[in-house]
Amino acid sequence: MKRFLIPLGIFIVLVGFLAVGLRLDPREVPSPLIGKPAPDFSLALLSDPGKQLSPADLRGKVWLFNVWASWCASCRQEHEVLLELSRQGIVPIYGMDYKDQPAAAQSVLTRFGNPYVETVVDLDGRAGINYGVYGVPETYLIDKNGIIRYKHTGPVSPGVLSSKILPLVKELQK
């Protein structure tokens, strides 16, 4: 009888979804800001607390926005990758030190190298909330018009860099 096959049919479909689900991360939060203007901020620089930076200053450039902190262990993982990228000079990297002690952040950059053109300081995490930051490190790719085009959550690996970020950078820089 055909109707007795229905449970089996539903089950096979279910297994299909579960199989796909094995490759997904249930805790990853995709960003609703893709394709939207980068939220505005006006934050002090780590290098010179008297000066400020905001995304408007960077109009006309394609740039990477990397949210990090000295207390974040996974940020160290991507540090080398970012340093290498900054040496290649393909795209400027701006950092945001999230909910951190400026002194601690500065010592990290001094010890391990500074891949950032500039780093802004977000002491209370407000700017981070505006960018939908939930777990550092997070990296945003912003185009010449100040629109967020891509977001990566977690440490940037060479693989992600070469397959996702750099091709998009090249396209946006045309």
Add this chain to the structure above:
Amino acid sequence: MRPWMIMLALWLPLTAMANEAKPVAADPVLEQRMIGLSENLRCLVCQNESLAGSRAELAQDLRQEIREQMSAGKSDKEVVDYLTQRYGDFVLYKPPVKPITWLLWFGPFALLIGAAGSLYAYIKRRGNRLADESLSKEEKKRVEALLANNGNEL
């Protein structure tokens, strides 16, 4: 009685009275509202906890943000919109009713209607005629008696 004795007599009982503890929140009514809203929001850094109860730092920051927005007069909807603009629908424990969630919201009800309908049709098809036309009157009485006795036997 000397004035100072009167003062002492009045003051002593006051010290014996325990102080009624004050709420932790500066504005308890606002706090209630904030907690009520946060209970239906997801803590983004936790393993499935609500924003209301989580002790994670981001959760504390977001609760503070909600408090401030509510103090500034924002409505619940505006606060929720603020969060979904930044974190997407993932932050809502109550999924919004959109075409992609119609199956979720209306599925169970549709399933119930469908199943009830099939059941009705099925029973009707099987027929609800009892085969008791062939029993005599006495037999019918015996059947009734038996059914009455064992009618609530499971």
Add this chain to the structure above:
Amino acid sequence: MIPELGHMALILALLLAFIQGILPLVGAARNNQVLVSVAKPAARAQFIFVAIAFGCLAYSFLTNDFSVLNVTRNSHSRLPEIYRFTATWGSHEGSMLLWTLILGLWTLAVTVFSRHLPDDMVARVVSVMGLVSFGFLLFMLATSNPFLRMPMAMDGSDLNPLLQDPGMVVHPPILYMGYVGFSVAFAFAIAALLSGKLDASWARWSRPWTTAAWSFLTVGIMMGSWWAYYELGWGGWWFWDPVENASLMPWLVGTALIHSLAVTEKRGSFKAWTVFLAIGAFSLSLLGTFLVRSGVLSSVHAFATDPTRGLFILIFLLVVIGGSLLLFAFRASQVGLGGRFALVSRESFLMVNNILLLTATGAVLLGTLYPLFLDALGLGKISVGPPYFNTVFVPLVAPLIFLSGIGPLARWKQVNVPELAARLKWGFGASVLVALLLPFTLGEWKPTVSLGYLLSLWIVVTVAIGVRARMRTGAGWSANFYGMNLAHLGVAVTVIGVTMVSAYQTERNVRMEVGDTVTVKDYSFRFEGVKDVNGPNYSGSRGTLEVSRNGKPVATLHPEKRIYAASGMPFTESAIDYGLTRDLYTALGESLDGGAWSVRVFHKPFVVWIWMGAVLMALGGLLAITDRRYRASRKKERAGA
């Protein structure tokens, strides 16, 4: 040495499970008595070896053998002995071993309590269970070996503080007794499909096993809820967390199954339904095992594990459930139809019962997996939480509870509707009236409260009507009948608990200095300060709250804030004054300036009724199992055979 022994025992168990799973099935199909008789000895031997393996792992934990990876990851030398023992099942690997042990235990029970069953039926049942055992043992040996060694560590990483609790001693074993117990009903169903024999006596055989598993699962879920209540958060008792849902779904289907079995036994109807539900209940147990360990869902309860293991379990699911459903598709039409029944009859009430329970299960499954569906299709990420489940589940379950009052009073085959309505109208009217008026006496009227009262009162009234009617006929004791009514009363008790605590809970979150009081309802809580405290593997602060009511002392409560030495994890231990009509729930918040602390105090009315009701349900089930018919049949069978 001991861990290697355990490992060897698992390998031997695997081989025995293979024999147990294949030979008797072949024997039953080919009428080969020699192969059929392999079933019981193979099953018993397999159990012994799994038990040896379990013993070896427990021994390693109790003796602090930090050369075993599992022990190092989940234990600590200063962990109290009882928790070192429970840490045996505190990890993914250990809990898999517990699962397999309990499966072996149920199989052993089947081999012992089945003298009245035909040999080929027992052989098939034991074989099917053996195949499941084989799958789990293979899974353990291939991906989740609890006996892996490592270079001897100085000490372990400690058991998660949340698990260092008496709840850990009872909740997992009892829960697993339930989950795994449905494998018996499953095996009976498969045996019936394979043999083509599905009649009332089959139903009578499988009922006690199914009801027993259901009772265990009821208690297991209840314990999980109670444990979460006093351990996590602020005294919530159900969070619609994916792992909780994974235990609720088999329970819902299991409930449908025990009712469906009753119809099959009594009237020979619902055979295909019963077989389907038996496959469904165990399938949901297995699905739950997958969901909790594969990493596809995010949950506080989930084991930290990897997708490779998830893939293995998924393939196992495909084979077991897919195979069973395929067998069902081909053989279900041959099991035959039962007696006729009218549109309004006890059968149709139970059919509606099946449909409502299955729809509720479907809703829970849909809600739990929907985020995964959308994500897999690239349609974005959403969360489905309590607001969804409460909105959808309650309207499905409310009519179900209402009908459970009428069902037992309905006649088989055909209900005389006017007569039934006449019997029930006064009870219904009284219930509605009390339900509408009672909330006013408690302060606030809320429609949900009246609904809750209506449902519970209705059950009490209909149980009373049914019991009185039975006593009038002088029919005597029936464990089955009284067990059913007890279980239904349990539902009423739980509904009252849920209704009261949801509607009338009061909370205060206050800043307290020594001597301050906070008043909730007519209870006064006076803060007497906080002292430093040291436990076997933790240190922390212990608060004292003196509770009084109308000047008379009620209790002294000591909520604590602890830091566990090994992990450095901070932890809040609530202090509760339990009571039949209310719980007083207290917890320390943060240390504030000036020696003050933030303290949370709750008045939770009737909350224990939630769990008391569940216990009554389980007792009702266990009472029903003692019914004479399950024992009398044995003698009849022997006489007849």
